[in-house]
Amino acid sequence: MPDTAITPDRAHRIEFDERLRRAVQARTTPVVPPDGQMLRWVPVSDLMIDGSYQRMISDRGIGAIRRIIQDFSWSRFGALIVTEHHAGPADGLVVIDGQHRAIAASHLGIEEVPAIVAPWRDAAHQAGDFVGINCTRTNVASIDKFRARVTAGDQVACDVAGILSELNISTDVPPGTSLRPYQTRAVSRLEKLVKAYGRGTVYTALDMLIDAQGEQPDLLTATTIWATVAATDALLTAEGDIEAFAKLLEVIDFETLAEQGRELVKLRGGQGGIRAAEQLLAAYNKGRQKKVTL
Known part of the structure; x- marks a missing residue:
């Protein structure tokens, strides 16, 4: 006949199985909180x-x-x-x-x-x-959403992450602090720009911007990046002098440019980045017969 005696080893095993059974039952049985939910x-x-x-x-x-x-x-x-x-x-x-x-x-x-x-x-x-x-409810910061999209394999987010990595631009910016050189918070804007203008144009614009004023603090703001990308796209489309534009970026006061963009939005409407891009192109067009516009 089978040995049915409860030896210490067997008893321990049965006790474990009973605990496991109760744990599984607790996980699979609907729990009714005290208020009846x-x-x-x-x-x-x-x-x-x-x-x-x-x-x-x-x-x-x-x-x-x-x-x-x-x-x-x-x-x-x-x-x-x-x-x-x-x-x-x-x-x-x-x-x-x-x-x-x-x-x-x-x-x-x-x-x-x-x-x-x-x-x-x-x-x-x-x-x-x-x-x-x-x-x-905790609001998820845009940078955390961006990093999650990169991890999930979102193509646009991965393109932006690749651009930032190749140009050594960091997104690790403590809240409430100014941007140091080679830092940006503008990941959401960059994703929109990649969708609108393509990875190559965004990379070219950022590369020129960094070459021009890479050591400048508070450089890589959403408005500055937007204006430079939009203007770069217009120049590439019109086959303008991209080298002259790169030289122009070296002397632009981007804080003043952003303020001009905001003032133009108040006067004419539109978007700050686009209005700032128009001012960039106006500076480029001075003395040129072949004008470039957005």
Whole structure:
């Protein structure tokens, strides 16, 4: 017959397996917190928005919804936070956090989404939860988002990272400090410029800028980079004198240029970087028959 005696070794093994079983059961059994919340999949058709405290969908919000739809992934979707709503024929679930995701799910035709469901709370309590959630949420800095995109293999972010590495430009800038030579915070602007003008043009512009005034503090700001890239692109397109432009960069006061750009925006509208680029080209065009414009 099989040996069924509980030896010390066997007893220890059984005790371990029992602990493991309880641990697995704890991880797989839905946990109901003291206030009765429950994590479950809920029908999208049951979701409602309370306009008394929820934000109106702004243009920025519409953009966020479009990005969720275009790049949908369950690993990024997360769980909504909702509360039960009982009011006769209007029974449903009121969304406290996750309005944009809920709308995106509806547009995608998703029938159910994960949500933390709390028992009914009146609008005042819902609004309090809404404020608490949004005020304690940590904003991710643009540089951290950029580094995450590089790690994820985003092509534009990788192009920018490559340019910065090749030109020995650092993004390790402590918050609240001035830019030292070869430092920049303008990674978001650089990504937009690579998309608009291409990697080669951005590299050429930054290379000329550093050759011209590389040891100047506070040089590689978003406006200075933007203006130089836009002007460089115009010169390359028009087959202008790029060497003369590089010489011009050596004598430009970029702080004054940025201020001129801001003043022109106030007078004529537009964007500061583009207005500053126009001033750069105006300086380049002096005494030239062949004018270059944006």
